[in-house]
Amino acid sequence: MKAEILTIGDELLRGEIVDTNKAFLSDRLLGLDVETRFHSSVRDDPPDMIDAFQRAASRADVVLVSGGLGPTRDDLTSETLARAFGRELRIDPEALAGIRAFFARAGRAMSENNARQARFPDGSEVLPNPIGTAPGFLLDVEGTLFFCMPGVPREMQRMMDEQVLPRIAARLGSAGGVVRATLLRTFGMGESALDAELSDVARSGDVSLGFRTSFPDNYLRPLARASTAEEAEARLTKVCDVIRQRLGPLVYAEGDETLEAVVGRLLRARGATIAVAESCTGGLVAQKLTDVPGSSSYFLGGVVAYANRAKQDLLGVPAALLAEHGAVSEACARAMAEGVRARFGADLGLATTGISGPDGGTPEKPVGLVHLALARAQGTHADHFVFPLDRSRHRLLTAQVALDWVRRAMLGVELIGPSLLRRSGGGSAPGSAR
Amino acid sequence: MKAEILTIGDELLRGEIVDTNKAFLSDRLLGLDVETRFHSSVRDDPPDMIDAFQRAASRADVVLVSGGLGPTRDDLTSETLARAFGRELRIDPEALAGIRAFFARAGRAMSENNARQARFPDGSEVLPNPIGTAPGFLLDVEGTLFFCMPGVPREMQRMMDEQVLPRIAARLGSAGGVVRATLLRTFGMGESALDAELSDVARSGDVSLGFRTSFPDNYLRPLARASTAEEAEARLTKVCDVIRQRLGPLVYAEGDETLEAVVGRLLRARGATIAVAESCTGGLVAQKLTDVPGSSSYFLGGVVAYANRAKQDLLGVPAALLAEHGAVSEACARAMAEGVRARFGADLGLATTGISGPDGGTPEKPVGLVHLALARAQGTHADHFVFPLDRSRHRLLTAQVALDWVRRAMLGVELIGPSLLRRSGGGSAPGSAR
Numbered sequence: 001m002k003a004e005i006l007t008i009g010d011e012l013l014r015g016e017i018v019d020t021n022k023a024f025l026s027d028r029l030l031g032l033d034v035e036t037r038f039h040s041s042v043r044d045d046p047p048d049m050i051d052a053f054q055r056a057a058s059r060a061d062v063v064l065v066s067g068g069l070g071p072t073r074d075d076l077t078s079e080t081l082a083r084a085f086g087r088e089l090r091i092d093p094e095a096l097a098g099i100r101a102f103f104a105r106a107g108r109a110m111s112e113n114n115a116r117q118a119r120f121p122d123g124s125e126v127l128p129n130p131i132g133t134a135p136g137f138l139l140d141v142e143g144t145l146f147f148c149m150p151g152v153p154r155e156m157q158r159m160m161d162e163q164v165l166p167r168i169a170a171r172l173g174s175a176g177g178v179v180r181a182t183l184l185r186t187f188g189m190g191e192s193a194l195d196a197e198l199s200d201v202a203r204s205g206d207v208s209l210g211f212r213t214s215f216p217d218n219y220l221r222p223l224a225r226a227s228t229a230e231e232a233e234a235r236l237t238k239v240c241d242v243i244r245q246r247l248g249p250l251v252y253a254e255g256d257e258t259l260e261a262v263v264g265r266l267l268r269a270r271g272a273t274i275a276v277a278e279s280c281t282g283g284l285v286a287q288k289l290t291d292v293p294g295s296s297s298y299f300l301g302g303v304v305a306y307a308n309r310a311k312q313d314l315l316g317v318p319a320a321l322l323a324e325h326g327a328v329s330e331a332c333a334r335a336m337a338e339g340v341r342a343r344f345g346a347d348l349g350l351a352t353t354g355i356s357g358p359d360g361g362t363p364e365k366p367v368g369l370v371h372l373a374l375a376r377a378q379g380t381h382a383d384h385f386v387f388p389l390d391r392s393r394h395r396l397l398t399a400q401v402a403l404d405w406v407r408r409a410m411l412g413v414e415l416i417g418p419s420l421l422r423r424s425g426g427g428s429a430p431g432s433a434r
Numbered sequence: 435m436k437a438e439i440l441t442i443g444d445e446l447l448r449g450e451i452v453d454t455n456k457a458f459l460s461d462r463l464l465g466l467d468v469e470t471r472f473h474s475s476v477r478d479d480p481p482d483m484i485d486a487f488q489r490a491a492s493r494a495d496v497v498l499v500s501g502g503l504g505p506t507r508d509d510l511t512s513e514t515l516a517r518a519f520g521r522e523l524r525i526d527p528e529a530l531a532g533i534r535a536f537f538a539r540a541g542r543a544m545s546e547n548n549a550r551q552a553r554f555p556d557g558s559e560v561l562p563n564p565i566g567t568a569p570g571f572l573l574d575v576e577g578t579l580f581f582c583m584p585g586v587p588r589e590m591q592r593m594m595d596e597q598v599l600p601r602i603a604a605r606l607g608s609a610g611g612v613v614r615a616t617l618l619r620t621f622g623m624g625e626s627a628l629d630a631e632l633s634d635v636a637r638s639g640d641v642s643l644g645f646r647t648s649f650p651d652n653y654l655r656p657l658a659r660a661s662t663a664e665e666a667e668a669r670l671t672k673v674c675d676v677i678r679q680r681l682g683p684l685v686y687a688e689g690d691e692t693l694e695a696v697v698g699r700l701l702r703a704r705g706a707t708i709a710v711a712e713s714c715t716g717g718l719v720a721q722k723l724t725d726v727p728g729s730s731s732y733f734l735g736g737v738v739a740y741a742n743r744a745k746q747d748l749l750g751v752p753a754a755l756l757a758e759h760g761a762v763s764e765a766c767a768r769a770m771a772e773g774v775r776a777r778f779g780a781d782l783g784l785a786t787t788g789i790s791g792p793d794g795g796t797p798e799k800p801v802g803l804v805h806l807a808l809a810r811a812q813g814t815h816a817d818h819f820v821f822p823l824d825r826s827r828h829r830l831l832t833a834q835v836a837l838d839w840v841r842r843a844m845l846g847v848e849l850i851g852p853s854l855l856r857r858s859g860g861g862s863a864p865g866s867a868r
Contacts, residue, residue, distance in 0.1 A: 013470045015460030016644055018452060022475070026449030036447045037482060041456075041473035048471060181448075192505045192547045211506055212445050213586070221450070276738075282724025283717030286738040290716025293792055293825055301744035303737055304710075304720040310735035310778055314748060344744060358727050388540055390565075391727055 001172060003029050004038040004060035006052055008067035008077060009151055013043045021066045021156055028160055032169055033179045034062065044074040046083070053084040057144045062168060064160075067151030069134035071113040077148055078137070082121035085141050089119045095126050095135045102133050127163040131155055138167065145171070180232040181223040184243060185253045187404055188416050191218050197246060207239050216397045217259075220251075249413045252404070259403050260288040266410035267298040267348075274406065275344035276302040277315050277336040279327065280354035280370055284399045300344040305336065315339035328353050330371050330382045337373035337380055348409070349375035350402055356394040370398050374405050374415070381405075383417045435606065437463050438472040438494035440486055442501035442511060443585055447477045455500045455590055462594055466603055467613045467659070468496065478508040480517070487518040491578045496602060498594075501585030503568040505547040511582055512571070516555035519575050523553045529560050529569045536567050561597040565589055572601065579605070614666040615657040618677060619687045621838055622850050625652050631680060641673050650831040651693075654685075683847045686838070693837050694722040700844035701732040701782075708840065709778035710736040711749050711770040713761065714788035714804060718833045734778040739770065749773035762787050764805050764816045771807035771814055782843070783809035784836055790828040804832050808839050808849070815839075817851045 005025050012019050019041065026036040037060065042048040049068075056063040068077030082089050096118035103110040120126060120137045127136035127147070132155040139146045147164045149156045186194065191211050198220070201209050210221035220243060224235035244251050253262050267274060276285045286302035289295055303314045308327055311317040317335040325331040333351045341349025354370025361367035366386060373382040385401065387394050405415045439459050445451050453475065460470040471494065476482040483502075490497040502511030516523050530552035537544040554560060554571045561570035561581070566589040573580045581598045583590045620628065625647050632654070635643050644655035654677060658669035678685050687696050701708060710719045720736035723729055737748045742761055745751040751769040759765040767785045775783025788804025795801035800820060807816040819835065821828050839849045 012457075013460055013473065014464055014644075015457040015462070015470070016646060018454050018457045019473075020452050023446075023449040023452045026447055028449070030448055036449070037477065039447065039453075039473070039475035043471065183450075190542075192545045195506045195547065196545060210444055210508070212450065221445075221448075275744075278717075278720075281721075282729075282733075283712075283720030283736060283738065286717030287715075287721045290738070290740065291826065291829075295716075296740055299716075299740050301738045301740045301748070302717060303748070304717065304724070304735045306724065306730055306736075307734045307778070310709075313777065314735070314737070343747065344741070386541075392725065395725075 001034050001061045001168075002059065003034050003036045003062045003064065004040065004056045005036055005064045006056055006066075007039075007041045007151065008044060008049060008065065009041075010043045010074065012041045012067075020153060021151065024153070024157060025064050025066070025160060028165060029062075029064075029168075030179070030181070032165065032172060034168065034172070035179075044068060044076055046076060046080050049076065049080045050084040053081055053146070056146075057085070057141050061144060062171075063144060063146045064164070065146060065148040066156050069117065069136065069148065069150050071111065071117055071133065073113075075116075078116075078119055078121060081139060081146065081148065085121070085139075087121040087123060087139075090122050091115075092118050092120055092124075092126050092135075095120070098128065098135065099133055127159055129155055129159060131158060136163065138164075178227065178229045178232045179223060179225050180229070180236040181221060182236060182240065183255055184220040184222065184240065184251050185217055185257070185259070186220060186247060186250045187217050187252055187259065187400060188250045189218065189247070194218055194220065194247075198243060201239060201242055207235055209239070209243075215393060216400045249408060249411060252407060258288075258291075259400060259407065261292050263289070263403050263406050263410075264292045264295055264298060266407060268294075270410060272347040272410070273298050273300050273344075274348040274350060275300045275340045275346035276402075277340035277349065277351040278302060278304050279306060279311070279336070279352060280356045281352045281395050281399050281402070282306065284395050285350065285352065285402050288399060288403060300346050303340055303343075311336065315343065326365070328355055328365050328369060328371060330373070330384060333371035333373035333384075334375070334380050334382050337375035337382075341375045347376065348406065349373075350406060351375075352398055352402055354394075354398060356391045356398075358391060368394060370394070372398070372402055372405065374402075374409060376409065381409075381415055383415070385418050435468050435495045435602075436493065437468050437470045437496045437498065438474065438490045439470055439498045439500075440490055441473075441475045441585065442478060442483060442499065443475075444477045444508065446475045446501075454587060455585065458587070458591060459498050459500070459594060461655075462599060463496075463498075463602075464657075465613060465615050466599065466606060468602065468606070478502060478510055480510060480514050483510065483514045484518040487515055487580070491519070491575050491580075495578060496605075497578060497580045498598070499580060499582040500590050503551065503570065503582065503584050505545070505551055505567065507547075509550075512553055512555060515573060515580065515582065519555070519573075521555040521557060521573075524556050525549075526552050526554055526558075526560050526569075529554070529562075532562065532569065533567050561593055563589055563593060565592060570597065572598075612661065612663050612666045613657060613659050614663070614670045615655060616670060616674065617689055618654040618656065618674065618685050619651055619691070619693070620654060620681060620684045621651050621686055621693065621834060622684045623652065623681070628652055628654065628681075632677060635673060635676055641669055643673070643677075649827060650834045683842060683845060686841060692722075692725075693834060693841065695726050697723070697837050697840050697844075698726045698729055698732060700841060702728075704844060706781040706844070707732050707734050707778075708782040708784060709734045709774045709780035710836075711774035711783065711785040712736060712738050713740060713745070713770070713786060714790045715786045715829050715833050715836070716740065718829050719784065719786065719836050722833060722837060734780050737774055737777075745770065749777065760799070762789055762799050762803060762805060764807070764818060767805035767807035767818075768809070768814050768816050771809035771816075775809045781810065782840060783807075784840060785809075786832055786836055788828070788832060790825045790832075792825060802828060804828070806832070806836055806839065808836075808843060810843065815843075815849055817849070819852050 124137040134150045136149045206225045212219040226232035305311040316339040336351035337349040351373045357367035371384045558571040568584045570583045640659045646653040660666035739745040750773040770785035771783040791801035805818045
C-alpha cells in the first residue's frame with residue numbers, strides 16, 4: 001500500500017508555520033507498516049489543489065489530506081475534491097446537526113459559513129470531529145482512499161487515531177509484509193565512519209540501515225521486513241545485535257532515551273550522586289542533567305565558575321595553581337572536579353574548562369581547547385580535546401563528552417579521549433549533511 | 435516567478451523528523467516577493483526523485499532542493515538530478531580540494547565516500563559550504579533553476595542566505611516591486627492578543643504583518659512593498675515605529691538578536707555584572723547568558739543549587755528559613771538572589787526556585803509554581819508565577835522571564851509579573867493552534 005500526504009494552506013507555502021502534520025501522519029502510517037511515498041503541500045488555490053488531488057489518485061492507494069475544512073472562504077477542500085473527480089456536493093444532515101450541537105454546547109451563534117462545513121462530495125463517509133467544528137470525510141476514488149482531516153494538529157491527530165487508522169487497518173487485512181524498525185543512538189563516531197563500519201549491514205536483503213546526524217550524536221535506524229511480525233522482529237533483533245557487537249559502548253541508547261537520561265538511570269541504579277563545575281559549558285551540563293524528571297535524586301548541584309575568583313571562592317581552586325597553569329589547564333580541571341565533589345559531598349565531581357571562542361585563544365591554548373576532569377573516590381581522570389567548532393557546537397560537544405564520561409565510568413569501560421574520537425571519525429564531525 | 439521546494443530523505447517520509455527547511459525557505463523566498471507554489475518531499479529513491487525533479491522542472495521557475503548531498507550511499511541528489519536531465523557527472527577539482535581542506539582543518543582522515551561529494555551534474559555551478567563537507571550546486575535546466583543544498587538546517591540556511599538568495603535576486607533584476615521585511619521579537623504577550631492589538635496594522639495596503647510563535651516568544655514579521663527600495667524602507671520603518679509605540683518594552687529586539695544577547699549588551703553598556711542562583715531552571719539561565727560570546731565580561735558565574743544543602747552551603751540560605759518556608763518560597767528566592775550576589779561580588783543576583791514537575795507538587799505549592807528574585811544594591815524584587823506547562827517548557831518560560839527581568843531592570847521599566855503576563859494573553863500560551 002502506497003500512501004501520499006497532502007497538506008493544504010497558504011500559511012504553509014508562505015513559510016509562516018512549520019508543518020508538523022506530515023511527520024505525525026507518516027509516523028502513524030509506519031505503525032501500520034504503510035510506507036509514505038510522497039509529501040505534498042499546495043496553497044488554497046483550486047487549480048493547484050485539483051492537480052494535486054488528481055496526481056495523488058494516480059500514484060497512491062491512500063491519500064491523507066489535512067487542511068481546508070474550516071468555515072472561511074479560503075477553505076476549499078470539499079468543493080475542490082468534488083470538482084476534481086466530477087462529484088456533486090451534498091449537505092449531510094447529521095453533520096449539520098453535529099455542527100449546530102457544537103455551537104449550542106459552546107454557547108455561541110452559528111454562522112452561515114459554518115453550514116458550509118456540512119457539505120461533502122457525493123459518496124463520502126463523514127468522519128466526526130468531537131473537538132472542533134470541521135468534520136472530516138472519506139472518499140473512495142476508483143480504489144484510492146482520500147481521508148480529509150482538519151489542519152489544526154490536535155483535531156487532526158485525534159481524527160487520525162480514532163477514525164482513519166482503524167479504516168486503513170481494515171483495508172490492509174493481512175496482505176502485505178510487516179516492517180519493524182528501531183533507533184540506535186551512538187556517540188563518538190562520525191556518520192561516514194559508521195557507514196563504512198556497517199556497510200555490509202546497510203543493505204542485506206530484507207534489512208536496511210538508515211543514518212541520521214543529530215549533532216553531536218549519530219543515530220542508526222535499522223529496519224527489517226518479513227511476512228510475519230515474529231520474523232520481522234527476529235530480523236530486527238539480529239541486526240541490532242550485530243551493530244551493538246561491532247560498536248560496543250558507542251551505542252548509548254535505543255529509542256527516545258537521551259544520553260542524560262541514560263546517565264541518570266545508571267547513577268540511580270548505583271545509588272551514586274554527582275555535582276558539576278563548569279567553566280566553558282556555562283551551565284549546559286547541569287541543564288542537561290536536570291532536564292531529566294527526578295534528577296534531584298542524584299544531581300546535587302553545580303557551580304558555573306566563569307570568573308577566576310569564583311573558581312577560588314566556590315570551588316577552592318588555589319590562586320597559585322591558577323597563576324601557574326591558567327584556568328584552561330589540566331591542573332585547574334582536576335582542582336575544579338575535586339573541589340565540586342568535596343563541596344557538594346557527591347560521589348562524582350565533573351568539570352569542564354576551555355575556550356569555546358570565538359575569541360580568547362593563544363598559540364599555546366587555541367580556541368577550541370577544552371580540559372575535562374572526572375573526580376571519584378578512586379582518583380581523578382583528566383584529558384583534553386581541541387574541537388574546531390563554533391561556540392555553540394563547541395559547548396554542545398564538550399557537554400556530551402562530559403556526560404558520556406559519566407556513562408562510561410558507571411559502565412566500567414574506557415572513557416573517550418581525543419585519540420578514540422579521532423580514530424572513530426571525529427566523534428561527531430561538524431557539518432555532515434543528511 | 436514560481437518556486438517549488440523539494441526536500442529529500444527517507445527520514446522525512448518515515449516521519450522521524452519534522453521538516454523545518456520548507457518553512458524557512460518559503461519565508462526567505464517571500465522576502466524576495468517570490469511565491470512558493472509547491473512543497474514536495476520524496477524518499478532517497480531514484481525513480482521517485484527523477485519524477486519529482488522532472489515535474490518541478492515542468493511547473494516551476496526556481497526549485498530549491500534540500501537533502502541527499504551527504505557522503506553515504508543513500509545520498510543521491512547529484513547523480514539522480516544528472517540522470518533526470520541526461521547530464522554527465524563530473525568531479526569538480528576545486529570542490530574536492532575544499533573537502534580535503536575541511537578534513538585537514540578538522541585533523542581527520544577523509545574517506546572515499548567524501549570524495550563523492552565533489553561530483554556534480556555537468557554544467558553546474560558549485561555553491562561553497564563553509565561549515566560542512568557537502569557543497570551545494572546550481573543547475574539550469576532549460577530555464578528552471580535547481581538550487582541543491584544540504585539537508586542539515588544550519589548549513590542549508592547559510593547557503594540559502596549567502597549563495598542562493600543573491601542569485602535569485604539577480605535573476606529577478608528590477609522587475610516587480612521591492613520588498614523589505616524585518617523581524618520584531620516580543621516577549622510577554624500571546625499571539626492572539628498581539629493579533630487583536632495590531633489588527634489595523636496587519637493588512638493596510640502595501641504593508642502586511644505576519645505572526646510566528648517561537649516558544650516562549652512571539653515574533654512579528656512586518657513586510658512592506660513599494661516600487662523603490664527607499665519607499666519600501668520608509669514604509670517598513672513607519673510600521674515598525676507604530677508597533678514599537680503600541681507594544682513598548684514588549685518588543686525586546688529586532689532581527690537575529692536573542693534576549694540573552696540584549697541582556698548582555700545592556701549589562702555591558704552599564705558596566706554591570708551578574709551572578710545567578712538556579713534551582714528549578716537547573717543551569718538554563720547561566721547557559722543562556724554564556725551562549726553569548728564575550729559574556730565573561732559581565733557574567734561572573736552561577737550556582738545550581740538543587741539540593742537544600744547546596745542552598746545553605748554555597749548560597750548561605752539559612753537552614754531555619756528553609757525549614758519554615760521551604761525551598762520553593764519567596765523567602766528562599768530572595769535569600770538565593772542576595773546570597774549569590776554577595777558570594778560572587780556581582781551588581782545583580784538573579785534566582786529561580788520552583789516546581790517544574792512532572793512530580794513534586796502539593797495542594798499549596800502546585801506543579802508549575804515558580805518564585806523569582808532579582809537582588810540589586812537598591813533592594814530585592816521578588817514575584818511568583820504558576821505556569822501550567824510541561825517540565826521543559828516550564829523551565830524555558832521561567833528562564834525567559836528571569837532574563838527579561840534583567841533587561842527591564844536595566845531599562846528602568848516595570849518587571850513582568852503574573853498580572854501583566856495574564857493581561858497580555860498568557861505571555862506565551864501553550865498550544866496555540868494554527
